[in-house]
Amino acid sequence: MEKEKYYITTAIAYTSAKPHIGNIYEIVLTDAIARFKRAQGYDVYFQTGTDEHGQKIEDYASKNNTQPKEYVDNIAGIIRGLFDLMNVSYDGFVRTTDVSHKEEVQKIFKKLFEQDDLYKGFYEGWYCKACESFYSDTQVTEEGICPECGAKITRQKEETYFFRMSKYQERLVKHIEENPNFIQPESRKNEMVQNFLKEPLYDLAVSRTSFKWGIPVDFDPEHVIYVWIDALTNYITGLGYDVDGNHAETFNHYWPADVHVIGKDILRFHTIYWPILLMALDVELPKQIFGHPWLLVGDGKMSKSKGNVLYVDDLAAVFGVDPVRYLMLHEMPYDRDGTLSYELMIERINTDLANITGNLVNRTISMVNKYFDGTITHNSSGADIDTELLTMTETLVSKVENKMKTLHVAQALDEVIKLFRRCNKYIDETEPWALAKNEDDAERLQTVLYNLLDAIRVGAIVLQSFIPETAEKILNQINVEDRQLDDAKGARSYPLNNKVVEKPDIIFHRLDVKETLEKFEPEEEIVGIEEVNEVNFEEFKKIEMVVAQVKKVEAHPNADKLYVLQLDAGNQDVQVVSGLVAHYSPEELLNKKVVLVKNLKPVKLRGVLSSGMVLAANDKENFELLFVDKIKNGTLIS
Structure with missing residues (x-):
């Protein structure tokens, strides 16, 4: 007897930076569902992946003095490593830089244009780089502030291709009404209907000309295809969808998806834009879209700017992988935010x-x-x-x-x-x-x-x-x-005459609260010169300061405010982690000669070893490194 199929997906992870526990929660949640479906006898296909295009990626790469592809390759590797660390049993992993995905997205875009679902025009209005979303004046209640994430937004005008959303709005509303489980939980469905579908939908900007890191429109190469077509279509391109009908057997077998598991913050894109795109392609809609709540830390959403970000590898190093899986799965209610x-x-x-x-x-x-x-x-x-x-x-x-x-x-x-x-x-x-x-x-x-x-x-x-x-x-x-x-299932069936182990291993050790909390105490980030007590001359002589040249500048993998600097100190290379992102671009630092405290005790800052400190002056209004341009590398400062 042929097994019943079950296709489940997560939203693909954005490759701007290392994902925090709130991002990883989604894939562990989906993994538990996929594993249980397999246990029930279903033929399961579990797909996840990475979203690798966009202006933010282009900016991050430039900031880190690297090419976008090199940058996303690194972050995609980190993301996949975290998934593997958490024992995620995915069957397919899509990267939007995959050649097969890019080619199919171009064909999809062309088909939409040829059937008059797209038209060229100019977009003028508000744009949020953090959300990668456009907003009309009526949507922005506080000028210059994103209505979704609260970040600063800018006015922009640029040529773009628009998707005729309104053409399919009535059909989408009818589908939601006739399929009450299409959007879950119920509160999410009500939110989408009341906030977005009661009024006429705005046509959606689906291409950009203000940056280049994206999939080019093959018949209009000044434009790159925007995230709503590029990223969302991964759910079908990953299975082998072909716009000309030459689908891979994987697509024919598994589509439509049984459930898309996504965060509630991207529900609009998945319950409005994605179904309409599928309607335009004449592709059957997914059976269900589940918008899970957020995993909060303390009383707020995780944010690097708030300093409340948790990473699963840090937690797993202290608690173990399964305890972290348990915490994520058990502490998240079905339809409201969970707190850790x-x-x-x-x-x-x-x-x-x-x-x-x-x-x-x-x-x-x-x-x-x-x-x-x-x-x-x-x-x-x-x-x-x-x-x-x-x-x-x-x-x-x-x-x-x-x-x-x-x-x-x-x-x-x-x-x-x-x-x-x-x-x-x-x-x-x-x-x-x-x-x-x-x-x-x-x-x-x-x-x-x-x-x-x-x-x-x-x-x-x-x-x-x-x-x-x-x-x-x-x-x-x-x-x-x-x-x-x-x-x-059913009656007792533990086998008689079965011999248990002679000495049981401890499955879980009790944790000492004080000792465990100490393991999570934040390490101090070195930013410039810290205030010190008086020292005598003998103590001062112990400090070894030398001239060192900056040979490489990289972004810290776990902290937006820190650089990882590689310094040539004459007879040795020294790695220093320093909080200079807000003050200098990588180009402004590269090949500059600075003052290095060379014999500072090494310390890990957010997981990266720092073996020294570069000196700077900071009067709260201005911040400036001490540059020593004409002195030979390794020269002792006295």
Whole structure:
């Protein structure tokens, strides 16, 4: 029997900088859904990728003295590395710089123009570089401020191709009305209908002439194709869509998408622009677009300017990969923003993972070894006190399936924790240590431990979709070979005469709050000269200052305000991280000779080693490096 197909996508990640945990949340969420669908027996295709064109990329590359392709290659590698770190099981990874994607986008643009869906004109109005969006005067309530993100916006006028949105508006409204699950959650659908579709849609600018880093319009090369056609079409080009109808078998098999998983901030582009584009191409619409909420830190959205950005690799280095996956999946409600803080993360790991899950596995295996040499041989002495636990075990999969059907992932994961919490309560109720004191209770003790092992087995099989490494560890320790989701359904089936490991490994360690918080204390960013106390001459002589020449300037991969400088200090090269982005362009620094504190103790600044400091003067109104143009590299300053 042929498996039912299931095609799921994330929004493709923008290659402007290393993504924070809020960006990575989306792909881990989608990964959990894809894994669970595979476990249910679906033929799953899970696609993600990177969005690599646009003015911001061109500006970032210029700022970092590199070419756009070289810049996006680096960031795309970082993004893919983070996805792999978090054990994301994607099947397809699209880059919008892929030749196949670029060629198909050009053909799509030409088709739209030839069928009169596009026309050339001039755009004049507000433009937000941060959002890469145009806004009319009526949309901008505060002059010069983006209505979406709050960034500064500018007035622009340039020639562009426009997409006739209004031509398809009525058809889109009808589709939304006839397909109530097309936009989820319900609140997102209401927002789109009320805020955008009640009034006539503006025609959409879909090309640019003010920058060059994009896919050229092949019949009008002064224009590059804008993000709304370039990036959005990845969902079909990645499957092998061809505008002439010569589709790859992958496209014929998997399209339409079952669900696009996206952030709520790009919902308008996916629920209005994307469906209209597909209508114009005469391509079937996706079945559902799910706009997930934001993952917040403290009381606000993550932003580098706010200094509240969290990165998954930093968190995983302290907590481990699966605990970070668990935190992202469990702490995000279905239709409202979730909040993380270091304290909350530590508490959740200590309760749900260490106390409830890890402690249960450890206690159960230890008792099976202590009382029965690691093997349960009987399961024949039931009691009324067992009923609730047995029911929860037997119905776990159906409960999780019902939650996952509507993409309530956090609630699905919580069903497993509820079962494990009930197991711990069951241990307190049945008191195995008391049963072990009486030979007449030996079979009853075996039944109690069997019930626990089976509940752990079922829970761990379900957890494979959410925290796969942990699930594998648990199943290995209780020695379970049959790990399919179907093996966790219905009546008890933990195999009798199965030997658990002799000594269980600790699944999750409890975290000391103070020690763990100290690991996340921010390292001080060196910007210019810091205020110091008085020093005597002997102490001052310890400072080694030399003339050094800037040979290379790169953007810091994890901090917008920092450069990574490579300096020629005469007889050695020195790497320095310095907060000069706001004051100097890379071109203004390259080949300049500066004063380097050479023997400063090395320190990592946002994950990059800095082995010195360049001297500057800063009176709060002006900032200036100390340049030494005519002195030989390596000369000691005294």
